[in-house]
Amino acid sequence: MDHALERVTPLNFCEQAYLAANPDVAEAVRLGEQPSGRSHFDVFGISESHRMQDAKVAAQSWQERRKRIRSLLRTDMPFSDDGKFFDFLSPELRSQFNIYDSDLAGSNLYDRDALGMIERHPSGLILDCGAGSRPAIYENVINFDITNYPSTDVRGVGEVLPFKDASFDGILSLNVLEHVKDPFTAAKEILRVLKPGGDLVVVVPLTQPTHGYPHHYYNMTAEGILNLFGSSLNVVRVYVPESTTAIWSIYWIMSEWAEGLDEDSLREFKALTVEEILQGPPTLLNRSFVKQLSEKKNLDIASSTTVIAKRV
Template sequence: MPDLPTHGNIESEPLEPVTGLSFCEQAYLAANPDVDAAVKAGSLESGRAHFEAFGIRETHRKQVAEIARMEKRRRRARIESILNKSLPYIDDGHLFDFLCPELRQKFDIRDSELIGENLYDNDALTVIKRHRDGLVLDCGAGSRPTIYENVVNFEISAYPSTDVRGVGEVLPFLDNSFDAVLSLNVLEHVKDPFSAAKELLRVLKPGGDLVVVVPLTQPTHGYPHHYYNMTAEGILNLFTPSIDVDRIYVPISTSPVWTLAWIARDWAEGLDEEALADFKSLTVAELLNGAPTLLDRPFVRNLSDTKNLQLASSTTLLAKKK
């Protein structure tokens, strides 16, 4: 394999930094012919791969920023071409905002200082790479540290990386707009997951790829709400019979050990000093003896109401019909 270039062609003209959010593949290759040649020769996967290895530590010519602005306009025009403009929206030059007051009220959407953020796993990255010449919807993208030119970031929050703002139950896109759809740790926060699933299928092209991640035993979390956890059967129930299942499984990144650690940490946060000491003394052997043997322990009796709701084995509702 030939040596890979470790820097772009930098001259004495004004320099501007390139970040993950402002990175543009075409602009990077245009401003760095040696990187472009390496990509075409097959010795380098992409300009982004080079940027993440070397370029993120460098400054680059103003030409990069200029071309990036042109590519951003082109990308926004591409996104605009698949929008359902029969729905009310505002274009502020940064994002297309479909989160109208009616939707806010209907789905109880409230602004929050909390930031949703997750990195793509291998399944998502594989799909993004497979459709590099198409369009991928990241529905409920959260705040993304990097913009992928073929990925449309849809959110209820106006993050710097958000392309289109709205709610999952009323996606503002035309039918069959996307080659792939990602819904990563989102459907538990959706008020009507059946409508949201139907919308995901509506905007996905026939034969398109669908990647869905939903928690089962995670504690309640996130913004704006946390409505539903799901079993594997529950996920399938949302989408069948409209899909052909390739695989449904639990990756190591969401294996049950994460739940154990999460619950233990959150449980500890809901205890006073005495109960916390009791909790830390608990052994696995004592736990395996069963819950009835632990009901009088301080770490059980003194757990806060908030944490009981967050970590509950089940929750009881008492009510009267209006």
């Protein structure tokens, strides 16, 4: 029988349909030579134009995915459903957590820790809590965000997750908690919807400049991250991956700094040596590349920030 076929893309990928259309891959998965059809597609299939999937099977899989998500949703919160995503971002939550629409978009690829969790639970469910705009859809990952990106499954806020207790086998919180107004409450919500013994990967910046949408509230030390979750975690490992070692912070801060300079000051800034820096900041305070920075740019890359206020 002839079937309507469509090209596989990261956003329309269907595990069942991909394996059905590619029996060689299905056999490799059965033998343990490939972790999943998705894993094969990410490495090989995405560049092989002959890889196709049955559009009817893909549509059925999409509906099954939505049914599965809906079964996890809380029944005590209002939401709307436009057939694409479930929207829990009510006007009240927008106001309470100061959420506003913006053209800014967050998008990052999964690293090996995130991919490892996803592949450990092929039949389970992973919550990408604050997913941003994902370039790919995984059948076992629910994308939750405050923005209705093309990849968003459920929209809401991290402090009031719209999922039932103990819904997920694993949760990803990747560069999100610095943008959350109340990270302590958000951490409690993560623990509430994570199954006992479930996996958790949390990434929060320490020395990155101000960035992101809609707000940037808190950078954190490792102790700070652990303090959010209290005694509820059995910590497997705390480390700094290669992609976030200190050299990235130095690069990011210097790039932001350079953006705030005119041509002459930028030329002087580029000629600055590490040896000059290590002589100490007091020797550099009167240089043009220090004095020229705007108040906004100083706030973005400051060593510390002072707030002076009166109680209402």
